[in-house]
Amino acid sequence: MSIHHNFIGGEKSSGVSAIDNINPSDTNDSVGSFARASAADAEDAVAAALSAAHDWARSGIQMRHDILKKTADEIMARKEEIGRLLAREEGKTLAEGIGETARAAQIFDFFAGEVLRVPGEKMPSVRPGLDVEITREPVGVVGLITPWNFPIAIPAWKIAPALCYGNCVVFKPAELVPACAWTLVDILHRAGLPAGVLNLVNGPGSVVGQAMLEDPRINAVSFTGSVATGRRVAEACARHMRKCQLEMGGKNPLVVLDDADLDIAVDCAVNGAFFSTGQRCTASSRLIVTEGIHNRFVEACVERLSSLVVDEAVKEGTHIGPVVDQNQLDQDEKYIEIGRREGGNLRWGGERLKRDKPGFYLQPALFTDTTNAMTINREEVFGPVAGVIRVRDYDEALAVANDTQFGLTSGICTDSLKYSSHFRRNSEAGMVMVNLPTAGVDYHVPFGGRKGSSYGPREQGRYAVEFYTTVKTAYVRP
Numbered sequence: 001m002s003i004h005h006n007f008i009g010g011e012k013s014s015g016v017s018a019i020d021n022i023n024p025s026d027t028n029d030s031v032g033s034f035a036r037a038s039a040a041d042a043e044d045a046v047a048a049a050l051s052a053a054h055d056w057a058r059s060g061i062q063m064r065h066d067i068l069k070k071t072a073d074e075i076m077a078r079k080e081e082i083g084r085l086l087a088r089e090e091g092k093t094l095a096e097g098i099g100e101t102a103r104a105a106q107i108f109d110f111f112a113g114e115v116l117r118v119p120g121e122k123m124p125s126v127r128p129g130l131d132v133e134i135t136r137e138p139v140g141v142v143g144l145i146t147p148w149n150f151p152i153a154i155p156a157w158k159i160a161p162a163l164c165y166g167n168c169v170v171f172k173p174a175e176l177v178p179a180c181a182w183t184l185v186d187i188l189h190r191a192g193l194p195a196g197v198l199n200l201v202n203g204p205g206s207v208v209g210q211a212m213l214e215d216p217r218i219n220a221v222s223f224t225g226s227v228a229t230g231r232r233v234a235e236a237c238a239r240h241m242r243k244c245q246l247e248m249g250g251k252n253p254l255v256v257l258d259d260a261d262l263d264i265a266v267d268c269a270v271n272g273a274f275f276s277t278g279q280r281c282t283a284s285s286r287l288i289v290t291e292g293i294h295n296r297f298v299e300a301c302v303e304r305l306s307s308l309v310v311d312e313a314v315k316e317g318t319h320i321g322p323v324v325d326q327n328q329l330d331q332d333e334k335y336i337e338i339g340r341r342e343g344g345n346l347r348w349g350g351e352r353l354k355r356d357k358p359g360f361y362l363q364p365a366l367f368t369d370t371t372n373a374m375t376i377n378r379e380e381v382f383g384p385v386a387g388v389i390r391v392r393d394y395d396e397a398l399a400v401a402n403d404t405q406f407g408l409t410s411g412i413c414t415d416s417l418k419y420s421s422h423f424r425r426n427s428e429a430g431m432v433m434v435n436l437p438t439a440g441v442d443y444h445v446p447f448g449g450r451k452g453s454s455y456g457p458r459e460q461g462r463y464a465v466e467f468y469t470t471v472k473t474a475y476v477r478p
């Protein structure tokens with residue numbers, strides 16, 4: 001089997017060993033073999049990015065536009081094929097894989113437009129006769145470290161703005177999903193990206209990621225992943241006094257009030273908690289439900305869950321694919337056991353499932369009779385596990401929703417303008433959803449959270465300019 005190489009300075013680089021990319025729906029199926037970079041490869045990638053930085057920053061907006069647009073068009077034209085690859089390597093369903101691929105194309109399309117709209121200002125000085133000009137310049141070399149759960153969308157929403165604003169990139173994807181990363185970088189090179197502007201180094205975070213963090217030539221790091229690694233990234237960035245942007249975990253609440261439309265509430269809960277196998281940082285993992293609707297809501301959720309098909313990601317009719325790997329499955333099962341031990345009532349699911357192919361199949365788990373103090377409601381599980389918390393009224397629901405170290409998304413299902421408006425204003429989350437699942441966002445508006453969920457400037461939309469540029473103020477005596 002041929003090995004998919006890394007890209008360093010526009011050259012194929014074979015790394016020190018290979019990563020075998022295993023399909024979580026069928027552990028007998030290998031999605032390919034991918035070069036594993038070393039710490040020295042990461043350093044070479046930084047050197048390549050640095051030597052390309054001067055020319056790329058001055059490459060001109062038409063060239064940058066054309067490359068991003070061409071990339072968007074190729075991704076969109078190949079969305080079925082890449083979506084299938086994504087479903088095979090990550091385990092989300094084919095529909096979700098195709099949807100995510102189309103999203104990556106839309107992101108490149110958006111930033112192809114933004115290249116032509118890099119903001120700047122010119123204004124009079126307080127000193128008569130002088131002008132003041134405020135411009136945005138590239139940050140330089142940016143390190144991008146991404147997780148496995150959105151193998152093409154998250155790389156897209158970091159790489160597209162990085163290139164748009166004239167930066168060079170060292171990109172380290174998660175070890176579990178090298179195929180989408182490789183495909184994206186290949187497309188960008190064929191779209192005309194000059195050598196060294198985007199470098200791909202596959203490999204373990206503790207080696208390749210760590211080498212990037214310790215390299216003083218990297219000017220900014222954007223990271224999405226766990227809180228523990230995020231803290232490490234922030235500490236390294238502080239040591240080097242470089243910019244950093246972190247997207248980490250969530251423990252996102254979905255509040256369901258007595259007056260909610262039951263069908264909408266169940267849709268939001270089941271989609272938000274369990275689709276994409278619950279492996280989204282925006283997943284609803286705490287379902288906070290008022291007394292009057294509680295029993296009807298739980299019954300309807302269980303009925304809905306019992307109709308969902310958990311099976312091979314690419315199989316027609318599958319609603320929920322497998323868990324991404326054995327480690328994550330072990331973590332999910334550990335939390336299910338803790339939930340039981342701490343007194344939660346496992347009302348549905350939670351057991352391993354056998355399917356035709358050997359894969360990491362888990363029946364989505366719904367706990368009832370949980371409290372907000374239980375471990376499963378405090379720590380991020382990152383799997384198809386959710387806890388229902390019964391509350392008296394809206395005030396208690398809001399207090400419970402905000403009682404968490406995280407603050408990525410939150411949601412409320414209600415027909416009341418009064419409560420939905422109050423919730424929108426008082427929820428301590430970066431993104432608030434009304435009668436919508438907590439997961440599922442647009443690409444042209446900011447993405448990010450508060451408290452332990454995020455750190456640094458927002459990602460996506462026009463707001464991405466903040467992280468990927470640095471501001472220069474010039475004073476001119478004409």
Ligand code: ADP
Binds near residue numbers: 203229
């Ligand atoms: P997850 O639990 O989603 O795998 P991680 O935070 O472990 O979350 O991984 C997210 C990304 O961070 C991955 O690309 C991973 O390889 C990388 N990573 C893990 N450890 C480190 C580290 N010490 N330094 C830099 N990157 C790391």
